[in-house]
Every structure is written in structure tokens, then in C-alpha cells.
Amino acid sequence: MSLKILTVIGARPQFIKAATISRKVALTRNISEHIIHTGQHYDENMSGIFFDELDIPTPDVNLNIGSGLHGEQTAKMLIGIEQEIIKQKPSCVLVYGDTNSTLAGTLAATKLNTPVCHVEAGLRSFNRNMPEEMNRILTDHASDTLFAPTKNAVNQLRKEGVLSNNIILSGDVMFDAALYYSSKAEASSTIMESNHLTKNNYILATVHRAENTDNLERLTRIMSELKALAQHIKVVMPIHPRTLKFLSDCNISAQNILLLEPTGYLDMIKLERNSKLIITDSGGVQKEAFFHKKPCITLRTETEWVELVEAGHNVLFPPISDNTGSLTESVQSLTSNSQHSFSNSLYGDGHSAQLILSEINQRYG
Template identity: 40%
Template sequence: MSADETAITIVLGTRPEIIKLAPVIDACEQSDVGYSVIHTGQHYSDELDTVFFDQLELPTPDHNLAIGSGSHSSQTGAMIGAIEEVLLDESPDVVLVQGDTNSVLAGSVAASKLDCEVGHVEAGLRSFDRSMPEEINRVFADHAADHLFAPTEQAAQYLREEGIPVERITVTGNTIVDAVTCYRDLAAEKSRVLDSHDLSPDEFCLLTAHRAENVDDPERFSSLLRGVAEFAARSGFDVIYPVHPRARDRIDAFDIDVPDEVRLTEAQDFLDFLRLESTARLVFTDSGGVQEEACILGTPCVTLRDNTERPETVAVGANRIVGVEPAEIVAGAREALDTPTDWENPFGDGRSAERILDAVGLGPVVSVEGVTG
């Protein structure tokens, strides 16, 4: 796409961003909005990158910066300079970023220094834990943005309390609802992950753990695994753990003894992971995105952290925050199993991407009716 056709430039760099921005890309296609995609390369392995574009039938990014790993500062700095070069060439009206990664921070900084507006998708999330790099990233992005697309009214309230003008804030719902709604049936049709791992629906639990606060601390990581394994041993459920490359490296580096009750497997592509989430009896996770997805899918969630930036999942009864102490993990999981799963989805009606384009003047007007939370 030529630069003079570019109304929106979308900056992404990780698996969650690809998935959550896929509906926005689709909406641009459907509305004939000129757009380009910058992939920073923050996630750079095939299982966390290319396969998601293929499965979601997304066009190859117009720009792949291939930044790769590094310290937070060096990675973010390299991204800022490279993104700026693209934006100077394309001169988009709006730059969209999503979430709380270093790619979000870099895209927000680069765009805010130039003559283009910044739109932050999934604005207003707060864990109130400033030790988390993600918290710093999302706060900076929110205060740099011209358009703040809050997934829920609670997120919008946090933004108002921080003094952000109300005219910049739009409650859109969360684009993950758009994505899950679109791809859940496809995952059920095409995925063979249950057969591949000899799993039966509602007879296994899913574990994900990759956050630095957990996997970079050998004591926390070991405690987390022991707690999940203890629950598995007492309940009789299988536990499958698709291991993020970062976590796999830490298991090897720390020589962590993974309990027999926890079955390690390779990282999963989007459709296979969605199938695991939708058929698991229970999800253990330290991922914010997985908390949302489990809530939308009606799968009880136990969050292996001390806080969450998705309080709506707790409020509707879909999620429990338990930390990493084994006794708390077991207690939280038992409680989750006894809780009805007919909670209301707090993240919207699956039309968030349309509302985002409407808010920047590039799409059809969509009513806010149906946006819950």
C-alpha cells in the first residue's frame, strides 16, 4: 500500500497484539480504510509470530523491524527510531497501538513526536503495581494518546480519575471478544490438539506461565508449579502446560524440577490454544489476555499473580487471584470448580473494532449499546 493511501498505521509486535488487532485490520479491509502494519519483531519465533498471521488470514506486515530481544530500554529505544522512520515516510493520520508491551510504548512515543494522532486500544487497564514494566508502558501510552479506547466502563473511570479529558475516551469493548467470536467455531472445526495430547473436554486443566515476575524467580516459579501439581494430584485432572520460550529457557537455566502432574508441551498456535481454553475445566495463568479469553469462553480462571489489571473478570466471578503459594492455588482452584460458569461477559458485544474506526472518523457509526462493564 502506498504511503498516500495510509490513514492508519498499526504497530504490533507480540502474539496478543496480533490477535487483538486482527479485528481492526479486518475492519479496515471491510471499510476500505487505507492502513499499514508495522511489526516490531518483539516476538520473533515462528510459533509466536508468523503462524498467527497465517491462521488469522492476515496480510504480511508492510514493515518488519526485526528488533528482537534486549533490555527493556535498548529494545524500546531501537523500536522508537525504526518506527519513526516508517511514520515519516507514510505520514498516517492515526497510529494505533494495543496493550502494554514495549512495542506499545515505542509506537506511542514515536507517533506522539510527529504530526499524527495516537490511538491506544485497550486503554485504562491498571494493576496499580508500578514494579510491572507493563504498568509503566500502559500508563505512558494512555497519557500520550489522543484516542483512548477503553474496553470497559471501569477502565474509562480509571482514565478520568487520572485527569484525562473525557472527550478523548471511548468505551469500545475489547477486541478480544471480536476475535474469540470470530475464531472459536473455526478452532473447534480445525484444531486436533485434544487428540494430539489425548485430552477430553472438561477433564483437564490448562496452565500458562510466562511473566517475568514468576519465571525469572526460581522460587516463585517452582512454587507455582508445585501448587498446580498438588491440585492436579488431589483432583485427578490432567494439567497441560504449553511452554512459552521464555519460560522454557528459565526451566533449563534454573534446573527446575517440573512435577510429573504437569505435562509440558510446545507453545501452541492460536486456534489450538483457543481450543484448549474453551474445553479446559479450569485455566491457571499469569497472563492478562488469558484471563480475558477464559472469561469470554466461560472457563473458570485461577490467576497466579498478586494482582490483576482485569478486575472485571473477578467481579463477575470468572477469576480468582491467588498468587503462587501452593495452598492458595489449591484453595482457589477448588473454589473455582464450584462456581457456576454462567457469568456475564464484561468485555462487549464483538463490535469493538468497528467502534474504534468510528471514533477516529474512518468507519460506520456503531452504537455503544451492547458494551458492558
């Protein structure tokens, strides 16, 4: 009996995660994959380039949903995904992460009694004001097989009453991707040369979360701190469209900060690997900093990747008014830590995709 996987993706981090498993599917005789791209990320620089450089198969269906309010966006996705499940009759639906695409794929499959497999299960920020947090919780409790990237994630699912037989400690497919694409990025990306950057002589910053970009006080604080930091070392910031819009609308200066167009994955890896330190509000970039052995400062009050904070690889910097410290001080403290070690195997051995695919085949093939 052959296994047919229906994969739902819609945002850049999901493209990267899906690439690792899609590559294994292509090498497996009895497994086929039908890929639905919801169109949640619809800008060519934010989406299309990823399929080309990651060698992801062209999606079988693009729903072209685009942006919108959470309810509107999720509802449109539900309609399109449901139709594809009915048409394709997959053995299971595979979803990734914590976006509206994740939740829509899960709900559509569950209503049609199709098994759901969730990659990156068990993560919690414990901040229910984040839309991603609710997506994670709802997806995990509706899924049939939960692939947890860390021991912390496994323990969290058990605390919430998820059956142990449904939980698999898989490691992190993002680590697979970092290992696979690093050499390709170093060989093919010219982003360092084109922007006159040299190794370990700049700090890489990314800001995109709505809690930061949509809040004038927080965004003003972040940019003020980055500008102060840029007086001591070059700060490079690939600019997310949402962030750029708010900077412009609110007339917030980015003086002395090198703003770049949205980067592809290979360019981003190149920037991460050659930076001195990374500052971000992205969950994925926090881990990539660790994969590439770079200290990280996270512009949030909490993180799903608590093990990075516990191990000293990551420091939280909440960009709020009652935070009396400065980002420059945090950078100096983190970079002066001579005991910093990245030897921990927190996210598996780099073979998570194969483990996940084998488990899915065993359960649903």
C-alpha cells in the same frame, strides 16, 4: 479524503487484537493500513504462525528487533517506527495494549505530531514494578483517542484527568476475536486429539510473566503447586520459551505435567474451550477464560481485569511464600461454585472493532 492508519504490533496478543480491526479495514473503501511488526516476538512458533492462521495481512515492514533490555529494545523500535511515520505520513498511529512496541509507537508518533489511538486504554494493575504498567500509563497520557474496553477503564482514565472527549468506551476487541475464531478453532485444530485430551478432563495452565519466571521462589512454588494439582487431574501447559529456559536452568521438575510446544491462537482457543478450568498469569488468557465460560485462577497478586474478580469468575493466587493456601484448594473451591454465571456483558457486544474503526474514521478521516 482517505484515511491512512499506521498500525504498530509486535507481540502475540497484539496480533490477535489487530486482526479484528485489519479485517474491517479490508472491507472499507476509503481506509488503508500500513502495518509495522517490530519483531518483539521473533520465534516462528510465537509469531509467524499467527499471521497465517488469523489471516492478518503480511506486515509492510518487519523491524526484526528481537529481544533485549527494555531500553535497548524500545530505542531500536523508536528509530524504525519514526522512519516509517516520516515516510508514510499516516493520518494516525494505532497501538495496542501495553508492550514496549506500544510505547515505542506512541513516543515516535507523539514526537512527530501524529495523532495516537490506543486500543485497550485505561487498564491498571497499580503495580509500578511491572514494565507493562508504566507502558500503559505513559501511552494513555500521550494518546489522542483512548479506546477503553470496560467501564472501569473509562473511570480510571477520568480519575487521571484524561479529557472525556478523548475517551471512548469501545468494548474489547479480544471478545470480537473469541467469537469470530471459536468455530474455526473447533473445526480445524487437532491439538485435543493429538494429545489424547477429552473435554472438561484437564486444567490448562500458562506461565510467562517475568515476575514469575525470573523469580526462583515464585517459579518453584508455581510448579510445585501444579505438580500437586496434577495428582488429581491432568494439567496441560503450553510452555513459553522463557519459562522453559528457567525450568531448565534452575533444574525445576515438571513431573506429571503435560508440556506442549508454544501453541497458535486456534489451538489455544481449542484448549481453553474444552478445559475444566484455566490457571494463568496472562492478562489476555484471563479474559479468554471468561469469553469461553471457564473459571480462572490468576497467578499474580493483582490483575488489570478487576471486574472478573469482582464478579467471581477469577480468583487471585499469589505464588509467594506467605500464601498459606494451596492451588488445589483454590481449584476445588472455584469449580464447586454452582452459582457460577458467565452471563455478564463485561466486554461489549462483539462489535468493538467496527466501533473503533468508525470512530477513527470520523476523527481523522
